Amino acid sequence: xxxxxxxxxxxxxxxxxxxDILLEILKRLDGRSLCTAACVCRLWRALATADSxxxxxxxxxxxxxxxxxxxxxxxxxxxxxxxxLCVRHLLTRLGRDPGSSSAxxxxxxxxxxxxxxxxxxxxxxxxxxxxxxxxxxxxxxxNV
Amino acid sequence: MKKRDHQDSCSSSYGGDSGGPSSYGKAKVVWEDELDxxxxxxxxxxxxxxxxxxxDMADVALKLEQLEMVMGQxxxxxxxxxxxxxxxxxxxxxxxxxxxxxSEVNAPLTDPAQSLQTDLDFxxxxxxVNAESKQTQLRFSxxxxxxxxxxxxxxxxxxxxxxxxPMQQPExxxPMQQPExxxPMQQPExxRNKRxxxxxxxxxxxxxxxxxxxxxxxVIAAPESTRPVVLxxxxxxxxxxxxxxxxxxxxxxxxxxxxxxxxxxHVGLLALSQAGAMRKVATCFAEALARRIYKxxxxxxxxxxxxxxLQMHFYETCPYLKFAHFTANQAILEAIGTTNRVHVIDFSLxxxxxxxxxxxxxxxxxxxxxxFRLTGIGPPQPxxxxxLQQVGWKLAQLAETIGVKFEFRGYVASSLADLDPAMLDLGxxxxxxxxxxxxFELHRLLACPGAIEKVLGCIKAMKPxxxxxxxxxxxxxxxxxxxxxxxxxxxxxxxxxxxxxxGLSPDSEDMMMSEVYLGRQICNVVACEGPDRLERxxxxxxxxxxxxxxxxDPVHLGSNAFKQASMLLALFSGxxxxxxxxxxxxxMLGWHTRPLIATSAWQLSPTVGNQ
Numbered sequence: 172x173x174x175x176x177x178x179x180x181x182x183x184x185x186x187x188x189x190x191d192i193l194l195e196i197l198k199r200l201d202g203r204s205l206c207t208a209a210c211v212c213r214l215w216r217a218l219a220t221a222d223s224x225x226x227x228x229x230x231x232x233x234x235x236x237x238x239x240x241x242x243x244x245x246x247x248x249x250x251x252x253x254x255x256l257c258v259r260h261l262l263t264r265l266g267r268d269p270g271s272s273s274a275x276x277x278x279x280x281x282x283x284x285x286x287x288x289x290x291x292x293x294x295x296x297x298x299x300x301x302x303x304x305x306x307x308x309x310x311x312x313x314n315v
Numbered sequence: 316m317k318k319r320d321h322q323d324s325c326s327s328s329y330g331g332d333s334g335g336p337s338s339y340g341k342a343k344v345v346w347e348d349e350l351d352x353x354x355x356x357x358x359x360x361x362x363x364x365x366x367x368x369x370x371d372m373a374d375v376a377l378k379l380e381q382l383e384m385v386m387g388q389x390x391x392x393x394x395x396x397x398x399x400x401x402x403x404x405x406x407x408x409x410x411x412x413x414x415x416x417x418s419e420v421n422a423p424l425t426d427p428a429q430s431l432q433t434d435l436d437f438x439x440x441x442x443x444v445n446a447e448s449k450q451t452q453l454r455f456s457x458x459x460x461x462x463x464x465x466x467x468x469x470x471x472x473x474x475x476x477x478x479x480x481p482m483q484q485p486e487x488x489x490p491m492q493q494p495e496x497x498x499p500m501q502q503p504e505x506x507r508n509k510r511x512x513x514x515x516x517x518x519x520x521x522x523x524x525x526x527x528x529x530x531x532x533x534v535i536a537a538p539e540s541t542r543p544v545v546l547x548x549x550x551x552x553x554x555x556x557x558x559x560x561x562x563x564x565x566x567x568x569x570x571x572x573x574x575x576x577x578x579x580x581h582v583g584l585l586a587l588s589q590a591g592a593m594r595k596v597a598t599c600f601a602e603a604l605a606r607r608i609y610k611x612x613x614x615x616x617x618x619x620x621x622x623x624x625l626q627m628h629f630y631e632t633c634p635y636l637k638f639a640h641f642t643a644n645q646a647i648l649e650a651i652g653t654t655n656r657v658h659v660i661d662f663s664l665x666x667x668x669x670x671x672x673x674x675x676x677x678x679x680x681x682x683x684x685x686x687f688r689l690t691g692i693g694p695p696q697p698x699x700x701x702x703l704q705q706v707g708w709k710l711a712q713l714a715e716t717i718g719v720k721f722e723f724r725g726y727v728a729s730s731l732a733d734l735d736p737a738m739l740d741l742g743x744x745x746x747x748x749x750x751x752x753x754x755f756e757l758h759r760l761l762a763c764p765g766a767i768e769k770v771l772g773c774i775k776a777m778k779p780x781x782x783x784x785x786x787x788x789x790x791x792x793x794x795x796x797x798x799x800x801x802x803x804x805x806x807x808x809x810x811x812x813x814x815x816x817x818g819l820s821p822d823s824e825d826m827m828m829s830e831v832y833l834g835r836q837i838c839n840v841v842a843c844e845g846p847d848r849l850e851r852x853x854x855x856x857x858x859x860x861x862x863x864x865x866x867x868d869p870v871h872l873g874s875n876a877f878k879q880a881s882m883l884l885a886l887f888s889g890x891x892x893x894x895x896x897x898x899x900x901x902x903m904l905g906w907h908t909r910p911l912i913a914t915s916a917w918q919l920s921p922t923v924g925n926q
Contacts (some may be wrong), residue, residue, distance in 0.1 A: 177706075218796065237679070237681065239678065239679050239683075240679060242717075242718065243675065243678050243679060243717045243718070246715065246716045246717055246718070247717065259880075260886065261886065264885055264886055265882060265885055265886075275697070276875075276878055276879065276880065276882065279676070279679075279879070280879060280882050282675055282679070283641070283671075283672035283675055283676065284672075285675075286671040286672055286674070286675035286717070287668065287671045287672055289671070289713065289716070290667075290668070290671040290709065290710075290713050291711065293709045293712055294709070303548070307631060308631070308632075308634075308886065308887050309886060315368070
């Protein structure tokens with residue numbers, strides 16, 4: 172009996188021991204789940220708030236984003252912020268009509284709006300986390 | 316039996332004698348018809364237990380459709396209230412039932428299709444409505460025949476100051492079987508609001524106008540059976556408002572200033588009876604007309620910074636400026652192709668909100684970003700601060716962040732006509748790709764004869780690869796004042812409508828500043844003349860012919876611009892109201908069916924005639 176138990180214990184997988192697997196899983200989550208995952212424990216928080224995971228989320232639907240996107244986005248505030256401010260709103264609002272616009276176009280639009288937001292923040296009037304007024308329209312509920 | 320009472324109370328409690336000969340007459344005719352033609356009921360429905368007169372069938376069908384539409388739009392709360400509150404008698408009489416239902420529904424709702432009367436946020440309107448009804452009752456103290464509060468009595472309406480004036484016509488004591496909307500004693504808030512709303516509508520109607528106004532109170536009993544039953548009163552007041560505005564403008568045109576003065580005061584009062592966009596538009600136009608009549612000097616030209624601030628709020632509230640910037644940027648991007656140096660001359664730098672998006676697109680260009688040079692033209696600042704340099708500095712910071720080589724130069728010019736291309740330090744076309752950008756600036760030049768030709772010549776001398784122009788799509792520069800007035804009334808009504816649709820609360824700073832921004836334009840169009848009248852908007856067709864005859868060829872904005880614009884608009888709440896249209900290579904953004912701004916792109920004609 173005890174041998175069985177011991178074997179079971181040996182075979183039990185603790186995900187926290189296998190960070191690479193955990194990372195792969197996190198990369199495939201959607202935004203909301205990622206945020207929830209960040210609340211689990213410190214390790215998960217560190218992994219789930221890393222920008223690379225969010226980069227995966229933002230660029231998931233893009234076939235070949237090119238190498239220039241990452242430095243620009245990082246400089247403007249990171250992929251997590253990009254997702255929070257722009258991408259998720261575009262996904263929900265434009266998701267209704269999937270055939271009409273390509274993922275790359277949507278990303279371009281997100282990036283443009285993100286850039287405008289950064290520019291507005293340069294004025295120094297806004298706190299770090301709040302969206303500037305130019306992006307307020309994204310927060311308004313849309314008549315679906 | 317009961318139906319007869321219903322009809323009776325309908326005709327007698329409403330506008331009574333002088334106000335309602337037509338409604339009473341019609342009700343009477345209907346009643347008599349019913350008495351005569353007991354066999355006039357539709358047979359098939361009679362088998363099912365419903366009594367509908369054959370002659371009424373089409374009418375009842377129409378009303379049932381309307382009811383279905385209206386009920387389909389209500390949320391659950393008011394719908395259940397509807398079910399609980401309404402008292403129906405003789406439900407086999409479909410015609411009366413549907414009328415009662417529609418009258419129930421009419422009171423709290425507005426017709427969403429009504430373009431002048433925009434969608435009202437009912438909950439936020441409550442306090443406003445309460446306040447306004449007090450005001451209008453104060454102003455229209457002789458509207459006692461519409462003083463509906465007398466009917467249910469003081470239980471529902473605690474006395475307001477001043478107390479309702481004595482009734483001019485003795486109201487018959489309401490018969491008990493009257494299928495009124497819910498006994499007001501038991502239900503405080505919602506029915507009160509229903510009544511208050513129509514009280515506004517009805518009290519705003521001119522008591523001197525005859526029988527048509529009797530249909531204005533729809534609350535107490537079913538309205539006239541022949542009218543399409545969707546909020547008649549405010550619609551009517553709105554129509555009356557527009558007519559009065561037009562009459563005032565006509566009087567101004569004919570130099571009949573006394574009449575104009577009287578009318579403009581009336582407009583001011585009528586405007587208070589409206590709500591939302593219509594009210595704001597009417598107030599702006601009334602003010603502008605008043606300025607014109609009394610020859611008040613035009614408003615002090617705003618400090619440029621203040622104007623910039625107003626435009627910033629307008630930028631944030633609605634998509635017009637964003638649309639303008641994005642489509643112009645797309646045209647520039649497509650024109651510059653793979654060049655290594657780009658030089659943009661911006662006639663409308665303001666806060667530079669257009670350029671971050673372009674710089675980002677340049678940064679991600681396959682093959683790397685070109686060197687980006689920006690020359691911004693701006694008006695002189697009264698306090699000698701260098702606003703242009705501040706904008707340039709911010710843009711430079713952004714450029715450094717995203718890795719684009721950037722250079723900025725600012726030029727101060729009180730009018731674009733003062734510009735001299737030699738001053739701009741332009742490189743030759745082989746060295747750099749030049750592009751000229753103007754958003755809502757060129758129309759101001761039309762105030763000075765010869766200015767636009769000079770500026771277009773100047774642009775040609777710069778030898779740009781592409782010229783992007785965004786202008787308002789409106790004909791506000793005709794020679795006849797009345798035409799300009801009518802055009803601008805429609806234009807700004809649509810614009811204000813779209814502001815309402817943006818979902819911002821009416822007293823947010825953004826909303827108010829946007830209204831001030833538009834209000835100043837209205838004042839300029841209506842009240843100013845000669846060189847002061849700067850807002851000389853012209854239609855796309857007019858700009859096309861002007862550019863064509865000055866030696867420019869149109870460049871078609873591609874499908875990318877269209878797609879991006881459509882996506883952008885889909886993000887805005889109220890996005891369903893906005894429409895992007897393609898018009899021979901130019902893109903137009905409009906609200907519902909009315910195009911409001913147009914983006915066009917131009918290049919130099921390849922012929923020698925570029926002198």
